Amino acid sequence: MSELAAIRKKMAEEQADLVALLLAAEKPDTSFDRRQIELYSNTLKKKRLKALKSAWPVFNQIDRHEAMEAYLVRRPSTPKYHHGLLDGRLFLRFLADREELGAELRQHLIDFDRRYRLSGRRLMPRERFEQHFYEWCLIWSRRKLR
Amino acid sequence: MKIDKILSGCGVGWRPQLAMHIERRSDLKFIEVLADNHFMETIGHPAIETLQKRGIKIALHAVGLSLGGSSLPDCAYIDNLNRLIDLYGAVCISEHLAFVRGGGLESGHLLPVKRDEHTLKVVVENINFASQRLNAPLVLENIASYLTWPDETMDEAEFLSRVLAETDCRLLLDISNLYTNSINLGFSPDEFLDRLPLSKVAYMHIAGGEKRKGIYHDTHAHALGEAVLDLLSTALSKGCSEAVLLERDDLFPDLSEFNQEMDRISRALSSRSFANV
Numbered sequence: 403m404s405e406l407a408a409i410r411k412k413m414a415e416e417q418a419d420l421v422a423l424l425l426a427a428e429k430p431d432t433s434f435d436r437r438q439i440e441l442y443s444n445t446l447k448k449k450r451l452k453a454l455k456s457a458w459p460v461f462n463q464i465d466r467h468e469a470m471e472a473y474l475v476r477r478p479s480t481p482k483y484h485h486g487l488l489d490g491r492l493f494l495r496f497l498a499d500r501e502e503l504g505a506e507l508r509q510h511l512i513d514f515d516r517r518y519r520l521s522g523r524r525l526m527p528r529e530r531f532e533q534h535f536y537e538w539c540l541i542w543s544r545r546k547l548r
Numbered sequence: 549m550k551i552d553k554i555l556s557g558c559g560v561g562w563r564p565q566l567a568m569h570i571e572r573r574s575d576l577k578f579i580e581v582l583a584d585n586h587f588m589e590t591i592g593h594p595a596i597e598t599l600q601k602r603g604i605k606i607a608l609h610a611v612g613l614s615l616g617g618s619s620l621p622d623c624a625y626i627d628n629l630n631r632l633i634d635l636y637g638a639v640c641i642s643e644h645l646a647f648v649r650g651g652g653l654e655s656g657h658l659l660p661v662k663r664d665e666h667t668l669k670v671v672v673e674n675i676n677f678a679s680q681r682l683n684a685p686l687v688l689e690n691i692a693s694y695l696t697w698p699d700e701t702m703d704e705a706e707f708l709s710r711v712l713a714e715t716d717c718r719l720l721l722d723i724s725n726l727y728t729n730s731i732n733l734g735f736s737p738d739e740f741l742d743r744l745p746l747s748k749v750a751y752m753h754i755a756g757g758e759k760r761k762g763i764y765h766d767t768h769a770h771a772l773g774e775a776v777l778d779l780l781s782t783a784l785s786k787g788c789s790e791a792v793l794l795e796r797d798d799l800f801p802d803l804s805e806f807n808q809e810m811d812r813i814s815r816a817l818s819s820r821s822f823a824n825v
Contacts, residue, residue: 406673409666414618416662418651425653433698441763442695446657452798453656480656482612482649483587527588 425478450480454493457486460510461493469497483524491518491525512540554639555605555751558814559793566796567595569806575814578605578751580642580793583632584612592635600637607687607751607793608638613678615688616661616671617647621678633683640750642687642720643678645671645711662697663707672714679716687750688717692725692766694732704729705743718750721788723780724757724766724795731764737779741786751791754780754813769798772809777816784820792817 403411423432424443432439451470455461461470473496481488494511497503503511516536518525528536557577560570570576579599586593592600600606610629613621629641646658661667679686690708702710712719721744730737754777756770772794780792792813801809 406669410618410670413662413667413670414650417618417647417649417659418653420659421650421653421655424655424659435696438695442657442659442693446655450656479653482654483584485584485656525588 427475447474450474450485450489453486454489455486457484458490458493458510460507461490464504464507466493466497466502469493469500469502472496481523488520488525491515516540555607555789555791557791557817558810559607559751559791560810561609561753561793561795561797562596562599563797563800564595565800566806569801569803571595571598572803573807573810575810576604578607578639578791578793580607580609580795581632581636581638583608583610583629583641586632587628589632589635596636606636606638608633608636608641608684610641610643611658612648613643614646614648615643615674615678616645616659616667617649617674618670621674623681626678626681630681630683638684640685640687641682642689642750644689644691645708646691646693658691658693660691660693660695660697661707663700663702663704665701668702668707668710668714671711675711675715675717686717687720688712688715689720689753690722690725692722692728694729694763696733703735705740709744712745712748718748719744720751720753721749721783722753722755723783724753724755724776727776727779728757728764728766731759738782741783741788746783746787749783749788751789751793752780752783753793753795755795755797767798768795771801771805772812777812780813780816781819784816790817790820 423429423434423439424446429436429439470493473493476496477492481492491514494503494507497507498511516533517528519528519532555578558575559578559580560566560573560576562570562579562581570579579596581596596606608629612625615621632638633641644658645661647661648655648658661671675686675688688711690704708719726737726740730740754772755766755768756772756776757764757766758770784790794809794813
């Protein structure tokens with residue numbers, strides 16, 4: 403292993419430890435300043451929820467605070483692309499899994515899925531014909547939205 | 549490609565919520581488009597293209613390259629940036645000297661690198677890797693952070709200077725981030741500026757913030773404070789680039805407040821220009 407590869411390997415471990423520490427609900431002992439870690443951790447959480455609510459204003463009206471907290475524990479990693487937008491979609495799926503979606507959010511989910519599809523880790527807008535196709539599938543299959 | 553003097557005057561970070569205010573601002577010289585918000589676009593945003601037709605220059609701004617990360621920058625992400633650079637004819641692309649992911653987890657935020665010789669080598673290689681593949685000059689931005697790594701061997705000014713010396717990149721000096729760090733970590737921003745190669749500053753960011761529970765937060769949601777504007781004037785007087793961009797990401801102002809903010813930047817730039825006469 404080259405010198406730089408060895409440095410990268412060590413760096414990867416250190417950065418992974420820091421990210422895990424910041425995203426963990428319970429903070430283990432660390433050589434970092436504990437207050438700094440707590441502050442940064444809160445900032446990450448607030449920023450993520452703000453981005454989610456900004457992309458999905460419906461969550462400003464419908465209080466799902468407790469479910470959001472559970473969602474962050476279940477899925478500590480922010481989506482790589484389209485942070486708030488995709489995060490909101492994943493949160494809806496989380497609610498659907500818990501059977502806590504409700505009629506209004508279910509409609510938001512349908513509207514969103516009609517307009518976008520997931521390609522790899524990126525959202526892609528659906529073409530108009532795809533939107534119609536999605537609607538037909540929805541009507542005919544009456545599938546459970548996931 | 550060099551970007552000397554490509555950017556000058558007043559700029560603003562383009563956000564859809566500010567589009568109408570930006571459209572009405574006649575002295576605007578450049579805007580910054582936040583790449584990550586435009587990845588789904590296959591054609592240019594009409595409001596941005598209208599500005600482009602007026603001769604307003606476009607800089608692209610990214611948050612996901614993770615130049616301070618342990619891995620080389622993601623080529624798929626670079627391809628996405630290149631698509632937007634070409635779509636908007638961006639004159640440069642700026643990114644933060646930070647990392648955003650580790651161990652398969654995305655933090656969703658800019659995290660400071662551990663400032664030591666080892667990290668420097670990796671960061672320089674990452675930057676060169678990205679620079680060689682991007683279709684526009686890469687500009688590096690200093691971040692705001694109240695988190696410091698244990699066992700660091702360099703401070704931020706030294707690390708930034710070393711990175712700029714060992715790459716062809718120029719600096720996007722975020723005045724508010726510098727102010728934030730100086731308050732939270734307790735150092736002199738003046739001395740910090742004296743230790744940077746200010747001739748390498750391509751343009752500057754400025755934004756409002758507020759102090760909460762003893763910590764200053766660079767919120768991008770408040771009006772510009774006097775102290776931050778004073779620091780901008782200091783940077784200009786020391787020879788930094790005369791291109792300054794307002795960042796506003798929340799609690800969007802009405803037209804009158806927006807114009808006041810832009811006028812304050814414009815006055816700081818004018819004072820500098822008069823001082824040069």
